[in-house]
Amino acid sequence: MTVEDIVRILDGTPLTCKDNLGIEVRTACGSDMMSDVLAFAKTQCVLLTGLCNPQVIRTAEMMDIVCIIFVRGKQPDESMLELAEENGIPLISTPHRMFSACGLLYENGLRGGKMDA
């Protein structure tokens, strides 16, 4: 699945890096707790979150997260857009809620990472 596919599946609006939506996504992670993302997210994963502050972008930067999806139509502010653009991270806003957004991606074949022991 590519970021472009995700935009289509989630009725999403791309907000940054609009020329870079062909990237491949392997797994997904849905969380509002950045500490959990930092502890459990896998490589080449997309992050779905209802949290909207600059540390979400920082977390994605540190974890090499491929793309961030803001659920419930959350709109990142100017500083977040800038930070994401600087780091080449596509941001997408979707009107769907967390559960539905995760469900839609799952239904279309995307999976979470394997559980650690």
Added chain:
Amino acid sequence: MPDVMELVYEVSNEDFTRAGEASSDVKRKLKKLGIPSDVIRRVSIALYEGEINMVIHAYGGKVTVTISEEAITMVLADKGPGIPDIDKAMEAGYSTAPDNVRNLGFGAGMGLPNMKKNSDEMNIETQIGVGTTVTMTVKL
């Protein structure tokens, strides 16, 4: 590249939105040096969690990162309140973070365990009312 490279950052606790700037800069520099990506990932995660801790639990502090042929060493020194019980602080899920920090996405009590997991060596020196110094090493 010189044998040893040292990077020093002042971390301020005045603006939570700026936490992570040191980790971000270190990550960029390691990439430029051609350090393997799995090493960069571990350093980034460990340093970022450490930086966040300095901001939310202390009053900011100083981060020193040393890059040699053998290892990347990170020293995070703060003049915060200190940690009364290190064993307890190291437990997954233990956190004294207030609700406002949790609302920002941190304070799940996963930081210190995750820092340990991502480094080859981690040492905490702490004194109540004086401060805490966390030293982490990731081998190359």
